[in-house]
Amino acid sequence: MPQNRDVLLQMASLVRLAESFRLGFVKCNQPIQSRLMTARLKEMLGDDAIIIIVELTEPVVSLRWAVLQALELDKQDILGKRAILVLGFERSIPSEGPAPALDELNQSRENFPKSFSGPVLIWLPDYALTRLAREAPDFWGWRSGVFEFSPELKIVAAVENMVGNSFSDSLILSEKIEKASALEGLIRDYQELPREERTDRSMASVLHSLGNTRYYLGEYNEAYRLYQESMKISEDLGDKSGVSKSLGQLGILAHVMGDLGESRRLYQESMKISEELGDKSDVSVSLHQLGNLAYVTGDLGEARRLYQEGLKISQELGNKSGVSASLHVLGNLAYDTGDFSEARRLYQDSLKIKHELGDKSGISKSLGELGNLAYDTGDFSEARRLYQDSLKIKHELGDKSGVSTSLHQLGMLAQATGDLAEARRLYQGGLKISQELGNKSGVSASLHQLGNLAYVAGDLSEARRLYQDSLKIKQELGGKSGIAISLAQLSLLEEKEGNFDKALELIRQAESAFMELGSPIAARAQADRQRLEKKIGNS
Amino acid sequence: MMNRDPPATNLKDAYNAVRLDPLQSGDPRWVDCSPARGGTDVMGLLALRIEGSSPTAQLISGHRGCGKSTELLRLVNHLERENFLVVYFAADEDIDMGNLVYTDLLLSIIKRLERTLFDKGIKIDKRLSDGIMMWFADVAYGWKDEAVMEATLKTEFELGLKAPAPLPLIAKLLARITGQIRTGHEIRKDIRLKLDPQIYQFIERINEFIRAALPEIKKNGYRDLVLIIDNLDRIVLRVLDEKTGRTTHDALYLEHAEQLKALDAHIVYTVPISMFYSLKATQLAGAFPNYEILPMIKVEEQDGSPCQEGIDLLCDVAGKRIDVESLFQTGVVDFLAENSGGMLRDFIRLLGYTVELDQSEGGKIPISKKLAEKAFRRLINEYGRMVPDEHFDLLAKVAKNKQVRNDTQHQAMLYNLSVLEYMNGDRWCDVHPAVRELSEFKNAWSKLGKPAPEDESSG
Numbered sequence: 001m002p003q004n005r006d007v008l009l010q011m012a013s014l015v016r017l018a019e020s021f022r023l024g025f026v027k028c029n030q031p032i033q034s035r036l037m038t039a040r041l042k043e044m045l046g047d048d049a050i051i052i053i054v055e056l057t058e059p060v061v062s063l064r065w066a067v068l069q070a071l072e073l074d075k076q077d078i079l080g081k082r083a084i085l086v087l088g089f090e091r092s093i094p095s096e097g098p099a100p101a102l103d104e105l106n107q108s109r110e111n112f113p114k115s116f117s118g119p120v121l122i123w124l125p126d127y128a129l130t131r132l133a134r135e136a137p138d139f140w141g142w143r144s145g146v147f148e149f150s151p152e153l154k155i156v157a158a159v160e161n162m163v164g165n166s167f168s169d170s171l172i173l174s175e176k177i178e179k180a181s182a183l184e185g186l187i188r189d190y191q192e193l194p195r196e197e198r199t200d201r202s203m204a205s206v207l208h209s210l211g212n213t214r215y216y217l218g219e220y221n222e223a224y225r226l227y228q229e230s231m232k233i234s235e236d237l238g239d240k241s242g243v244s245k246s247l248g249q250l251g252i253l254a255h256v257m258g259d260l261g262e263s264r265r266l267y268q269e270s271m272k273i274s275e276e277l278g279d280k281s282d283v284s285v286s287l288h289q290l291g292n293l294a295y296v297t298g299d300l301g302e303a304r305r306l307y308q309e310g311l312k313i314s315q316e317l318g319n320k321s322g323v324s325a326s327l328h329v330l331g332n333l334a335y336d337t338g339d340f341s342e343a344r345r346l347y348q349d350s351l352k353i354k355h356e357l358g359d360k361s362g363i364s365k366s367l368g369e370l371g372n373l374a375y376d377t378g379d380f381s382e383a384r385r386l387y388q389d390s391l392k393i394k395h396e397l398g399d400k401s402g403v404s405t406s407l408h409q410l411g412m413l414a415q416a417t418g419d420l421a422e423a424r425r426l427y428q429g430g431l432k433i434s435q436e437l438g439n440k441s442g443v444s445a446s447l448h449q450l451g452n453l454a455y456v457a458g459d460l461s462e463a464r465r466l467y468q469d470s471l472k473i474k475q476e477l478g479g480k481s482g483i484a485i486s487l488a489q490l491s492l493l494e495e496k497e498g499n500f501d502k503a504l505e506l507i508r509q510a511e512s513a514f515m516e517l518g519s520p521i522a523a524r525a526q527a528d529r530q531r532l533e534k535k536i537g538n539s
Numbered sequence: 540m541m542n543r544d545p546p547a548t549n550l551k552d553a554y555n556a557v558r559l560d561p562l563q564s565g566d567p568r569w570v571d572c573s574p575a576r577g578g579t580d581v582m583g584l585l586a587l588r589i590e591g592s593s594p595t596a597q598l599i600s601g602h603r604g605c606g607k608s609t610e611l612l613r614l615v616n617h618l619e620r621e622n623f624l625v626v627y628f629a630a631d632e633d634i635d636m637g638n639l640v641y642t643d644l645l646l647s648i649i650k651r652l653e654r655t656l657f658d659k660g661i662k663i664d665k666r667l668s669d670g671i672m673m674w675f676a677d678v679a680y681g682w683k684d685e686a687v688m689e690a691t692l693k694t695e696f697e698l699g700l701k702a703p704a705p706l707p708l709i710a711k712l713l714a715r716i717t718g719q720i721r722t723g724h725e726i727r728k729d730i731r732l733k734l735d736p737q738i739y740q741f742i743e744r745i746n747e748f749i750r751a752a753l754p755e756i757k758k759n760g761y762r763d764l765v766l767i768i769d770n771l772d773r774i775v776l777r778v779l780d781e782k783t784g785r786t787t788h789d790a791l792y793l794e795h796a797e798q799l800k801a802l803d804a805h806i807v808y809t810v811p812i813s814m815f816y817s818l819k820a821t822q823l824a825g826a827f828p829n830y831e832i833l834p835m836i837k838v839e840e841q842d843g844s845p846c847q848e849g850i851d852l853l854c855d856v857a858g859k860r861i862d863v864e865s866l867f868q869t870g871v872v873d874f875l876a877e878n879s880g881g882m883l884r885d886f887i888r889l890l891g892y893t894v895e896l897d898q899s900e901g902g903k904i905p906i907s908k909k910l911a912e913k914a915f916r917r918l919i920n921e922y923g924r925m926v927p928d929e930h931f932d933l934l935a936k937v938a939k940n941k942q943v944r945n946d947t948q949h950q951a952m953l954y955n956l957s958v959l960e961y962m963n964g965d966r967w968c969d970v971h972p973a974v975r976e977l978s979e980f981k982n983a984w985s986k987l988g989k990p991a992p993e994d995e996s997s998g
Binding site: 006010113134137138144 | 551559560635636773891898956
């Protein structure tokens, strides 16, 4: 693009001319474009100046200190002229909300010439540069040039291609963050490019992808906003399929945040559109999600029906990732009804496909479930190995909610092997993440387990408090199996305190719920009830 | 440091001759621009009050980049030549401007005063200075025993915390207090809470110190003591109370005017210019009757015709740095001067842009008007980034009426330099020439039922 070449020439001329500190700003939306442009600048300058690139990978409080620190790390005696290019400062400038790094910057201009003897060029995307100009005016006031790169269609297309091809939930954390900033760059580029249908479509799809990335990083509110924005553009374009996809993702968010009614409504709306469009693959996704909802509310028959319907479509379409997801949840169903060998078979079939697809996130989930199976059959060392393998992948992926599940599972294992202190530590670790994510069902599960620990330690009032807190959340969410488990634990507690009638009432409720769900725990509840009835009869 | 080089005759020298830093006092490149700043020598007025009266607190204000620091440094130099002992410092070197409380400023003043006296070898009665020192030690840290304090400070300073020995104990103590207030969040709160209720004793201690120092200062041949605090106008503007609109600026200059005025010395504080356009401007002028505002250099009259006097002065400013005749085609520097709005920093910036653009396009000299227009275009884009959309309608009205209202939005426009203040007898305001070129401004202007301003002058 000729105008970007002029911008490069101007920057090169600043670097060549300046014999002391000079402050310059560079507007460039796309990190990939920034890297490309810095490389071109380097080439253009040749031996005239040494270019040092400082890339800030995390938010900083003081730009000057961060740059000095980075230079210190890569300490080399550099003779001759050097220009410093600072990339990534936008990580310290959120698009909204306070930006303390700008306040600090506003009063630190006097220190820059003391620290740097040549030009310092700060590269920022458009929004961040505008915030800097407005919120750090005393620093901005010392600029010796603002160089603005325009979006280049070729680069935009390359980035679209790159982010379009990567499978979001299997990227490792740093790759996800990288992908998020590439997507953000694209959004800003689209805003600058002339408006036409193609860019609007791309915008909707990029907003959606960024929403997914934010979702996987556990930033649910941001994900919500992005899905909404994407849906609005799809609506304006009359792109029904886009609307349906947004509805589906909003349904998942509602589900995670515990609003099951809203979630069902969204899934159904999304499925209706997909059916109208004849988009079978999207229909199978909706069936799967609706199956998950039926599953968590204890309607296992309905869940099975929905999962199997979804599986059938995926098989017809040859959609392997859909098949593996269906097999996994059917495995969960078998597991819950005590058919462990069927569950293992299904998990392993699912795992095999995930390996073929390189679906790391799916693999971590399968390993976790296989770990649960090992745990339930008493093979604790195998369970630990599987849990830890699963946790390792989740850490790599930055899958916070998955990490909290693994911590919970390892906590149960520690508890089963008698290491109560370790169990508490792990539960609390899981609880903290779930609270941060706003994952209510995770919070309730952790509270329940911490209640168990208090119960074992004889602290009955603490145990009661924790069970009741957990039960309250479960009732909000409407998960029958979880409610039944809480009731059964509270029954044990009442029994221990001598309140047999109350205990009996609770275990009866629990037992009938377990029976209804076809859960193997029903037998144990029945035994508890009979024992209590005998006690009351004897007294 | 001082630049005594002849005006630059090639592009590289020219680029390095146009730098944005304020000039040190006595720099031969300084040009007296007061004729175009309404004809009054603002610094002369400040100096006159210092020379002719008993200690007073004065305020000086002016736009960012209008030459304020350069002028203040010149005032320092003038006063020093008149045998005053001047304590000059930039507030933001000592204080966190994002979180400033008036006691921080007073602490910084006594710290700087002590340092200056020490550097000049002026000693004050040890018993008295020890008494003052122990008062601070007690209030800030609860230290009542000098030996304990000495031991603590000694270890801290020997661990390489701050300045090298042999600093007097009082200097170490004040450095510790001001340093902690600048950087330590918890301890900062703690010290401020302790100082605030003791403010009258606090001020009395500073005044005791000044009174003890004055006879010694005079013995050393000085006429009097002057404190000049630059960059205090960089205090971050934040609304502290949504209901009343009370800001960080009000908290310092209005609510604590009495304390700021209570010191027994000539003192000059810098104030954000926007305060003079706030609803509380009268209150401020009431609290500090001695204030001056350094206006922009006038490059255009109120009626829009060019003001040749100001343009010529800016051309002088350029001529002290660059050999204008050999490097620029005729009229190019005039064009830049007119479009800088008379703001020195933007003018110097435009000169640099023009040189840099010329270099990037092959380095042909003399530099053409076309490149100067390109440089101005860059400045226009930069202002486009600074001005929020909601300001344009108001800016159009300012351009029409040449006046600003005293409210927060106009304050913000003065703060971000989209509105500049001029003076010829009366004060008047106009919109920065770069802002006038923005399409959003032109739309707002035509909504007022007037053609765009540049059409007006060509018509």
